[in-house]
Amino acid sequence: MTLKEPRPYVNPYVGGALLGVVLFLSFYITGNGLGASGAIGHVQVAILGLFAPDHVDRVAYFAEMGGGTRNSLDNAGVFMLLGTFLGGAISGVINRRFRVETRRGPGVSVGARWAFAVLGGAIMGYGARLARGCTSGQALSGGAVLSVGSFAFMFAVFAGGYAVAYFVRRLWN
Amino acid sequence: MAPFQLAPLAGTLGYDLVFLVIGLGFGAALEISGFGDSRKLAAQFYLREMTVLKVMFTAIVVAAVLIFLSSSLGLLDFSRVWVNPTYLAPGIIGGLIMGVGFIIGGFCPGTSLVAASTLKLDGVFFVVGVFFGVYAFGETVSSFEPFFLSTFMGRFTVPEWLGLPYGVVVVLLVLMALAMFWGAEIAEAYFGAHRAWKDIPLVPHSRVRMAAAGVLVALAALTALVGQPTVDDRWGWIASDGDPQVADREVFVDPAEVVDLKKDLSLRVTVLDVRGEADFNRFHLAGARRIDPNDARDPAFVRTLLGADDNTIVFVMSNGEAASTQAWKDLRAQGVLNLYVIAGGINGWLERYPPSPCVAQKMTGDPGPDSLAWRFVVAVGDRTPSAHPDLPRKEPQPTCTLAANEPAAAETQDHGAPGHGDATAPAYVKKVKLQKKTVAKGGCG
DSSP: OOOSOOOOOOOHHHHHHHHHHHHHHHHHHHSOOOOSHHHHHHHHHHHHHHHOHHHHHHSHHHHHHHSTTOOTTOSHHHHHHHHHHHHHHHHHHHTTOOSOBOOOOTTOOHHHHHHHHHHHHHHHHHHHHHTTSOIIIIIIHHHHTTBHHHHHHHHHHHHHHHHHHGGGGGGTO | OBSOOOGGGTTSHHHHHHHHHHHHHHHHHHHHTTTTOHHHHHHGGGTSOOHHHHHHHHHHHHHHHHHHHHHHTTSBOGGGSOOOOEEHHHHHHHHHHHHHHHHHHSOOHHHHHHHHHTTBHHHHHHHHHHHHHHHHHHHHGGGGHHHHTOSEEESOBHHHHHTOOHHHHHHHHHHHHHHHHHHHHHHIIIIISOOOGGGSOSSOOOHHHHHHHHHHHHHHHHHHHHOOOOHHHHHHHHHHHHHHHHHTTTTEEOHHHHHHHHHOTTSEEEEEEOSOHHHHHHBOOTTOEEOOGGGGGOHHHHHHHHTSOTTEEEEEEOSSSHHHHHHHHHHHHTTOOSEEEETTHHHHHHHHSOOOTTTEEEOSSOOOTTOOOEEESSOOBTOSGGGOTTSOOOOOOOOOOOOTTSOOOOOOSOSOOTTSOOTTOOOOOOOOOOOOOSSOOOTTO
C-alpha cells in the first residue's frame, strides 16, 4: 500500500464516455447490458444454499436461481460481478486509491457510517429486486436502449433521493 | 451481425470470460469516475457535485448513439438486443425505495462493489446490506406477487411510446442530456463552489466540451437521417440464409406435424392465419389467429411474438403458400424464432383432413393463386373436425343429400383422438426444431 496521494478522478464526462463505450460493447458483443444486483441475488442464493438448502428449494424466488441441482453461481452475471470487482480493484491500485478507509460525511462517526451503509444497502437491495434491476442494470442499460420503464425508474430514483436528502443531510454535510 | 450468437456457448469458460472482461471495463470505468466514493455520490442530492448525473447521462447518450447508429448502418441487430421489459408500477416504487437507500447508504449496488473492491469499508458494509435486502425481497415477494407482476408492458421503448423514429428520439435524448449538463455546471458553481450568481458564466465556454457535444449531436443527427433499417433491409441481411431455407422447403411443415405439435402440452403452438376475413370465417384451424399481412410488419404485433415464451412455435398459413411465405420472411427478418409455414396452406390441410362433403367440396377448376380451393356450403369457422384433428371435440355437422356424382362422404371425422395410438397417422419428415432465444435475460434481471 502506498502512502502517496491518490490520483484525482477523471473528468466525469470522460468517465461517462468510457462507461458508455463499455456499455455499448456489452450490448454489441453479448446483446445484454451491464448490471450488478441480479448477480448479487445469485450470490446471495448460493450463500443461503450453504446454510439452508431446503429453504432455497421451498421459496419459489430462490428456487428459480438455485433450487434442486441448480448452481446459482453458474450465471454469466456472476462473472460480470466478479469482473466489476476486479476492475474496480485494479483501477484503485493503479490510481493509488486502494486503501482501507471509510468515506463519510464530516459530522458522522465511523460506526454510524457503517450502520447507515448497511441500512441503505438493505433498502437499496430490496428496491433493486422490486424494480428488477439496479442503477446500472435498469437506469444505465435500459436507458441506453430507450426502455420506457428504465426512464421512469431513473426519475423515480432521483425523486426518492432528493425527497429524503434534506432529512438525512447530517449524514453528508 | 452483432450481437453475436453467444447463447450456444453458455456454460463454457469462454462465455463466462467475455462477461468477466466486460465487468472489468465496467468496474474500472466506475472507479475512475469516482463512483467508489460515497461522498461524491451523495453530493449529487445536495447539488454540490453533479458527478452521478454527468457520468450516468454521458454514458447513456454515448451508448445510445453508438447502439442506434450501428443499428442504422446495419452493424447491430437491435431486435436481438435485450431491452429491459417495462413493469411500470413496481419499477417506479422500487426506484423510489432505491433513491431513499441511495442517500442513506451512499451507494447503489454496482458502485458499492467498486468501493468495496478498493477497500472502502463503508462500501463493504453497504454490500452486506444489499445481500440482506435481496434476501428479504426473496422471502417476501410472494406476499405481493400480483403487484410485482403488474403493469407489464413488455419490450416497450420511448420511440414506440412517442410514435417517433428511433433516431429522432436519440437526438432529443442528446439535447436533453446537454441541457442537463448545462444546468449541472451552474448548480455546481452555485451550490458547490458557492459562487455568486453574477460570477457564474451562463454560456458554456470550454471549446473541448462544445466540440464533444457537437460530435454527439452530429452522430445522433446522422442516426436520424439514415433511419433504422426497414423490414426489407432486414430481410436483405438474412436473405442468404433465408432464401435457401424457403427453396429447400426447410421451413414448410407438414400438417400432420402441426397436429402432433399441437397435442404436445409442453409447447405453445400459435397459428397465424394471414388470409382475409371471409375465408377465415369459412374455415380456419382451431385456435388460429387471423392477422392482416401488414401486421407482420407492425412493430407492436411483432413485439408480442418476440416476447413469447421460449416454447412457442409460430406457424403462418394462407390458402396456398404465397402469402404465408411472405409473412414468414417479414417475421423472420424481424427476428421471430421458431417460425414455420404450414405446407400446402389451408388447401393442403383440407386435402389431408377433408371436411364432410356437406360442409365443403373441392372446386374443380383452378381457384387462382393463393385462393381457397374449396367451396364451403356454410361458413364453419373452426366448428368442424378438419379444423382440430388434434382434439376429440365433436360438433353437430350439417347433413345433406349428395348428388350421385359426389364421392361418398369421406368418413374422416376421427383423425385419431389424442392419447390413442394412431396407426393411420400420416408419415412426415420432422422439420420443427425448437431454438432457444439468443437474447438472454439482462445482466441485472
